[in-house]
Amino acid sequence: MDNKNASSTAGKIIRCRAAISRIPGKPLVMEEIEVDPPKAGEVRIKILCTSLCHSDVTFWRSTQPPMAVFPRILGHEAVGVVESVGGGVEEVREGDLVLPVFQGDCGECRDCKSPKSNICSKFVNKDNQSMPRDGTNRFRDLKGEVIHNVLNVSSFTQYTVVDVTHVVKITPDIPLDIACLLSCGVSTGLGAAWKVAEVEEGSTVAIFGLGAVGLSVAEGARIRGATRIIGVDLNPEKFETGKKFGITDFINPATCGDKTVSQVIKEMTDGGADYCFECIGLASVMNDAFNSSREGWGKTVILGVEMHGSPISLNSIEILKGRSVCGTFFGGLKPKSDIATLAQKYLDKELNLDEFITHEVSFHDINKAFDLLLEGKSLRCVIWIDKQN
Amino acid sequence: MDIEKPSNKTAGKPIQCRAPGEPLVIDEVIVDPPNSHEVRVRIICTSLCHSDVTFWKMKDFPAVFPRILGHEAIGVVESVGENVDGVVEGDVVIPHFLADCTECVGCRSKKGNLCSAFPFKISPWMPRDQTSRFKDLRGETIHHFVSVSSFSEYTVLDIAHVVKVDPTVPPNRACLLSCGVSTGVGAAWRTANVEVGSTVVIFGLGSIGLAVAEGARLCGATRIIGVDVISEKFEIGKRFGVTEFVNSKNCGDKSVSQIIIDMTDGGADYCFECVGLASLVQEAYACCRKGWGKTIVLGVDQPGSQLSLSSFEVLHSGKILMGSLFGGLKAKSDIPILLKRYMDKELELDKFVTHEMKFEEINSAFDLLIKGKCLRCVIWMGE
Numbered sequence: 001m002d003n004k005n006a007s008s009t010a011g012k013i014i015r016c017r018a019a020i021s022r023i024p025g026k027p028l029v030m031e032e033i034e035v036d037p038p039k040a041g042e043v044r045i046k047i048l049c050t051s052l053c054h055s056d057v058t059f060w061r062s063t064q065p066p067m068a069v070f071p072r073i074l075g076h077e078a079v080g081v082v083e084s085v086g087g088g089v090e091e092v093r094e095g096d097l098v099l100p101v102f103q104g105d106c107g108e109c110r111d112c113k114s115p116k117s118n119i120c121s122k123f124v125n126k127d128n129q130s131m132p133r134d135g136t137n138r139f140r141d142l143k144g145e146v147i148h149n150v151l152n153v154s155s156f157t158q159y160t161v162v163d164v165t166h167v168v169k170i171t172p173d174i175p176l177d178i179a180c181l182l183s184c185g186v187s188t189g190l191g192a193a194w195k196v197a198e199v200e201e202g203s204t205v206a207i208f209g210l211g212a213v214g215l216s217v218a219e220g221a222r223i224r225g226a227t228r229i230i231g232v233d234l235n236p237e238k239f240e241t242g243k244k245f246g247i248t249d250f251i252n253p254a255t256c257g258d259k260t261v262s263q264v265i266k267e268m269t270d271g272g273a274d275y276c277f278e279c280i281g282l283a284s285v286m287n288d289a290f291n292s293s294r295e296g297w298g299k300t301v302i303l304g305v306e307m308h309g310s311p312i313s314l315n316s317i318e319i320l321k322g323r324s325v326c327g328t329f330f331g332g333l334k335p336k337s338d339i340a341t342l343a344q345k346y347l348d349k350e351l352n353l354d355e356f357i358t359h360e361v362s363f364h365d366i367n368k369a370f371d372l373l374l375e376g377k378s379l380r381c382v383i384w385i386d387k388q389n
Numbered sequence: 390m391d392i393e394k395p396s397n398k399t400a401g402k403p404i405q406c407r408a409p410g411e412p413l414v415i416d417e418v419i420v421d422p423p424n425s426h427e428v429r430v431r432i433i434c435t436s437l438c439h440s441d442v443t444f445w446k447m448k449d450f451p452a453v454f455p456r457i458l459g460h461e462a463i464g465v466v467e468s469v470g471e472n473v474d475g476v477v478e479g480d481v482v483i484p485h486f487l488a489d490c491t492e493c494v495g496c497r498s499k500k501g502n503l504c505s506a507f508p509f510k511i512s513p514w515m516p517r518d519q520t521s522r523f524k525d526l527r528g529e530t531i532h533h534f535v536s537v538s539s540f541s542e543y544t545v546l547d548i549a550h551v552v553k554v555d556p557t558v559p560p561n562r563a564c565l566l567s568c569g570v571s572t573g574v575g576a577a578w579r580t581a582n583v584e585v586g587s588t589v590v591i592f593g594l595g596s597i598g599l600a601v602a603e604g605a606r607l608c609g610a611t612r613i614i615g616v617d618v619i620s621e622k623f624e625i626g627k628r629f630g631v632t633e634f635v636n637s638k639n640c641g642d643k644s645v646s647q648i649i650i651d652m653t654d655g656g657a658d659y660c661f662e663c664v665g666l667a668s669l670v671q672e673a674y675a676c677c678r679k680g681w682g683k684t685i686v687l688g689v690d691q692p693g694s695q696l697s698l699s700s701f702e703v704l705h706s707g708k709i710l711m712g713s714l715f716g717g718l719k720a721k722s723d724i725p726i727l728l729k730r731y732m733d734k735e736l737e738l739d740k741f742v743t744h745e746m747k748f749e750e751i752n753s754a755f756d757l758l759i760k761g762k763c764l765r766c767v768i769w770m771g772e
Contacts, residue, residue, distance in 0.1 A: 117680030119707045121655075270494075271505065283700050295508075296501030306700035314696045314710075316667060319686050321509070322501045324711035327704035 010084035010094070011037050014044070018139070018157035019366045020147060022071045025061040027367040028156065033073075033147060035159045036138040038086035042131065043167050045100060048176050048387070050078035050155040051357075051380045052369040053185050054211060055305050058281065059150055060370070064309075069129045072148040073139060076102045077184040077380075078155030079176050082167075089164050099168045099183040099339060102151035103330035104132070106165040118334050122165060126152065132163050153183075156366060158385055168335045174343050177360070177382045178353050181212075182339050184330070185380065186356055188303060189216020189279070190342060191331015193224060197275045197301050201225030206265055206273040207247075208289050209280035210238040212356055212379045213303055215245040217277045219352060222246030230273065232261055232288075235376050244355050262291035269294070276300045283310035290314055295321040302327035356380045410446050412752040413458075413540065418531055420543045421522040423470035427515070427545050430482060432770045433560040435462035435539040436742075437754040438569050439595065440689070444511070444534065445755070451511035456532040457523060460486045461568040461765075462539035463560045473548050481556040482546075483567045485720035486535035488516065490549040502579075502719045507549050509714060511535060516547050537567075540751065542770050552721045558728055561745060561767045562738040566724050566731075568715070569765065570741055572687065573600020573663070574727060575716020577608055581659045581685050585609030590649055590657040591631070592673050593664035594622040596741060596764045597687055599629040601661045604716075606630030607736060610659075614652065616645060619761065628740050646676035656682050664688045667696050670710075674698060679706045686712035741765045 019028035062068035104120035111117040123132040129148040138161040139147035231247040239250035272294030281304030359381035372378035488507035495505035513532035522545040523531035615631040623634035656678030665688030730736040744766040754766035
């Protein structure tokens with residue numbers, strides 16, 4: 001099934017193993033599936049390793065549309081090798097090391113051409129369960145039933161098909177497990193600090209949620225010279241972990257007594273933080289983050305995918321007092337230009353990424369990655385699908 | 390009129406309101422001399438702003454009575470208290486409700502305009518010592534309004550709320566920069582930073598909205614879409630740079646935001662809410678463009694009102710929601726800049742003034758504004 005000579009599978013259906021999510025919240029099931037060859041504008045990728053991001057968990061345990069889609073191949077943080085390309089694809093070829101990325105980058109639409117946006121508008125009907133170009137699927141189980149994809153990637157499989165606008169070449173100099181981090185969580189956090197918030201030297205930053213995304217924000221803020229990086233998390237162990245990423249102060253909301261987190265932050269910072277980042281996905285925390293921002297210029301950046309569909313509720317007068325709120329996908333980064341920059345910074349030792357990888361498992365132990373994340377024990381657990389040298 | 394110089398009392402003829410919503414009553418009051426860090430100013434002109442009307446009508450706190458309203462004005466310094474630098478008797482000054490002490494963290498920051506030494510609040514007192522400089526002839530305290538109180542022949546201002554300006558400016562134009570026009574122009578210029586070629590949508594074509602249009606025009610916006618419920622506002626708006634108009638009552642089945650999204654092929658670069666309704670802010674947010682659209686809130690809704698936005702929309706749209714007071718301007722530096730732009734004939738102020746009247750006619754200014762029949766009424770005090 002795994003062919004050494006890649007060109008012998010080009011144009012053919014590949015049979016391979018995938019970890020399929022069939023029932024919300026239940027362990028993924030390893031099954032044989034069929035993966036169609038890439039159509040025009042698409043790329044079939046042999047995944048080498050992938051990591052679990054909390055957004056996958058959110059989709060995995062959703063029971064309501066539009067988030068709940070089953071059966072589905074989850075996973076969107078990964079690195080792989082191009083197995084074959086569809087018609088018209090010239091920017092990558094068989095054998096290239098690439099990252100599949102949930103954020104599109106066509107390079108041609110008005111958004112891609114603008115420095116102000118990273119929300120590629122080439123395909124307007126992306127439904128987060130099928131191919132963006134034509135809305136059909138490339139995965140089937142052995143009974144012939146369609147298996148849906150996620151976020152235009154689907155990486156918990158030996159082979160996946162991704163639109164070329166979601167494929168980014170990456171230097172083979174970078175270790176594979178580090179490369180796959182750059183395809184979502186860590187880039188999102190770094191970008192949020194650098195491009196979206198534009199944290200400047202001397203700033204005070206508050207980060208709600210110290211998972212991999214929150215800690216990447218911290219790393220990004222640290223590199224930019226923020227002098228106080230306040231981490232907010234319910235897990236006290238996150239403080240020690242957080243210190244490695246630049247966290248200077250820690251607040252556990254469970255131990256604030258009568259005060260709200262925002263009151264504590266305002267007191268600590270003489271009015272509020274310059275930048276507040278929500279990295280969990282809960283509307284109540286988004287409100288806390290907003291209330292913790294300083295009047296005059298406080299900026300709140302939302303990175304978390306809200307888990308229950310709840311709205312954000314902001315006090316009108318507090319907005320009038322010079323505050324702003326925005327959200328970001330992928331930290332405002334343009335994948336095809338910015339990922340390479342991050343990779344180079346890692347290679348130049350300006351960026352510490354090694355500490356994000358706390359665990360490794362083999363593909364057949366993928367469910368352990370879910371357990372570790374849900375228990376708050378891991379940052380990034382790398383799942384090796386094909387451990388190439 | 391005879392002014393008794395530095396004695397403890399000087400009689401003026403200010404106007405005050407005694408009860409919510411009732412016509413203002415012209416009365417004699419006593420205006421104390423300025424304390425430390427204060428100046429006493431003879432008002433030349435003042436204009437009526439909708440925020441004055443809001444507090445005039447309000448029954449509950451933070452409304453208080455009796456109070457001298459008015460906060461958009463220009464005057465001449467009559468005397469100064471101790472510790473006042475940079476302003477002397479005879480200087481022409483513009484009061485500003487938003488403090489600019491120039492020294493605190495907030496004032497020194499380039500990123501915002503909120504003074505942390507004198508934070509904005511609807512206070513009935515002088516900002517530094519929480520007392521009043523006004524009494525009526527029975528000795529009853531009369532309250533201040535947002536540290537200005539310009540519906541009076543004389544008022545006392547904290548130095549943090551006063552900026553010296555070019556004495557040759559026409560006062561019946563310059564007074565507009567003390568609040569409304571600065572707020573709107575500033576919102577486009579400083580808060581939003583509208584750039585050349587932008588598409589802008591303005592919800593609410595009162596003086597603030599029209600000032601946003603003027604500001605957007607000066608910034609080089611190419612499309613300025615005005616949204617209002619009164620069709621006549623379009624003709625008026627054209628003089629301020631409004632290029633297209635949407636009457637939100639005539640949208641049929643579609644929402645205003647959908648119409649704007651269609652008109653702009655995806656949404657506007659900047660949407661300004663200049664009315665003060667949370668529901669309109671949501672409409673404005675919906676029709677600013679994904680990727681980089683900015684929604685700017687200028688209107689003041691009821692205390693405690695909440696803006697509710699879809700979390701997913703906030704996350705994936707890339708839109709920015711922001712608000713500002715006084716257009717994000719730092720009064721002491723920016724009011725003189727705007728005045729110069731007026732004197733250089735770039736910024737147009739004349740078109741904002743639809744009526745001019747004497748002090749005694751002040752209540753007709755209220756009537757005109759409430760009925761939507763004016764933009765700015767300029768009230769000339771004294772001779």
